[in-house]
Amino acid sequence: MIPRPIQHLLLATLYDAFEQWASTFTFACRKGCATCCTRSVTMTSLEGDGIMAFLAEAGRRSELAAPAFQPAANRRVQCTTNTFVGAHLRGESVEEAESWDLRPCPFLKEESCGIYPVRPFGCRLFASLDSCAASGVAEMPPGYLAGATALLQYIEHLDNGGRWSTMVELLAGLNTGQVDAYGEPTAPIPGLLIAPDEHSLVEPLLQGLHARTVNGQSFAQWLQAARP
Numbered sequence: 181m182i183p184r185p186i187q188h189l190l191l192a193t194l195y196d197a198f199e200q201w202a203s204t205f206t207f208a209c210r211k212g213c214a215t216c217c218t219r220s221v222t223m224t225s226l227e228g229d230g231i232m233a234f235l236a237e238a239g240r241r242s243e244l245a246a247p248a249f250q251p252a253a254n255r256r257v258q259c260t261t262n263t264f265v266g267a268h269l270r271g272e273s274v275e276e277a278e279s280w281d282l283r284p285c286p287f288l289k290e291e292s293c294g295i296y297p298v299r300p301f302g303c304r305l306f307a308s309l310d311s312c313a314a315s316g317v318a319e320m321p322p323g324y325l326a327g328a329t330a331l332l333q334y335i336e337h338l339d340n341g342g343r344w345s346t347m348v349e350l351l352a353g354l355n356t357g358q359v360d361a362y363g364e365p366t367a368p369i370p371g372l373l374i375a376p377d378e379h380s381l382v383e384p385l386l387q388g389l390h391a392r393t394v395n396g397q398s399f400a401q402w403l404q405a406a407r408p
């Protein structure tokens with residue numbers, strides 16, 4: 181398993197590569213837009229560790245005891261990103277979550293994110309070419325969702341031995357030391373969901389990220405090293 185400090189360096193490198201790629205699009209998203217900030221945001225325990233450290237450093241860890249952070253009593257086992265993609269690639273039918281929890285994210289305060297520097301990738305990828313406040317539907321440029329989904333898969337793959345769930349549930353688990361009760365085990369990349377006509381759009385993101393160096397090795401080498 182890749183040591184945790186290096187996993188965090190890899191995560192920061194991935195965030196940076198994604199931000200650079202996403203900046204080539206013109207999105208309507210502005211500070212104060214918060215339609216996408218719901219309790220259905222998902223993440224890995226690697227990202228959760230970063231949030232826990234941020235809250236501890238700011239003396240805010242007690243926030244996690246608030247009722248808003250209590251996970252649903254009727255939680256069901258869900259597909260992680262990689263188990264969902266694996267089933268899809270094998271041609272198996274995949275059960276979607278029955279009802280997403282679209283109540284506001286507990287970190288949303290006055291339309292601003294209370295953990296912005298450490299928000300998970302599931303938040304960073306939300307974007308829309310048009311304002312989605314009225315319709316609630318985001319319009320994404322071609323290839324954007326495929327590239328973002330590939331990076332969701334990379335993060336889960338790098339967090340080998342970790343957990344995946346909604347941010348609210350994982351933080352509840354991390355806060356009480358019961359993360360295994362709330363999260364699903366992370367899975368390695370089974371392949372990517374990139375359509376043939378999306379390859380040329382997504383390749384600059386993936387190839388650029390693979391070539392980056394982290395602690396003396398390329399990102400691509402670290403992806404290999406994370407294979408179980």
Ligand code: SF4
Nearest residue numbers: 217285287288293303
């Ligand atoms: S963590 Fe921040 S960006 Fe993510 S859903 Fe919550 S308020 Fe929005």
